[in-house]
Amino acid sequence: xxxxxxxxxxxxxxxxxxxxxxxxxxxxxxxxxxxxxxxxxxxxxxxxxxxxxxxxxxxxxxxxxxxxxxxxxxxxxxxxxxxxxxxxxxxxxxxxxxxxxxxxxxxxxxxxxxxxxxxxxxxxxxxxxxxxxxxxxxxxxxxxxxx
Numbered sequence: 001x002x003x004x005x006x007x008x009x010x011x012x013x014x015x016x017x018x019x020x021x022x023x024x025x026x027x028x029x030x031x032x033x034x035x036x037x038x039x040x041x042x043x044x045x046x047x048x049x050x051x052x053x054x055x056x057x058x059x060x061x062x063x064x065x066x067x068x069x070x071x072x073x074x075x076x077x078x079x080x081x082x083x084x085x086x087x088x089x090x091x092x093x094x095x096x097x098x099x100x101x102x103x104x105x106x107x108x109x110x111x112x113x114x115x116x117x118x119x120x121x122x123x124x125x126x127x128x129x130x131x132x133x134x135x136x137x138x139x140x141x142x143x144x145x146x147x
Contacts, residue, residue: 074119084109
């Protein structure tokens, strides 16, 4: 049995990668591929692409069809909403469960999205404001279930 343990330790040493100080990036994490950022920065890069694609599609539909976008500036409210959703996804990917921080990001993203869609589609605030209470209540219930 000690021979097996010794053999496994030797195999582990042979397969391990020695980390040189040049392999560390500015945040102190190991960069496994030269010229690549950390996994965190790579995960956030898709948010900007999705935002640009969505804004471009909305402007294209506005120019081609009968959809009139009067409050186009409200699209910019979606930027922090998408960022919140990306943060929640990153948190879930890292922890393999929905933590308090991830749930807060989802609730924040939903609220910002609802505000943006209210302006974009000119929904009446009299109907929309109770939905904020519903989102808050669902967030509180989910928080109670997972704690």
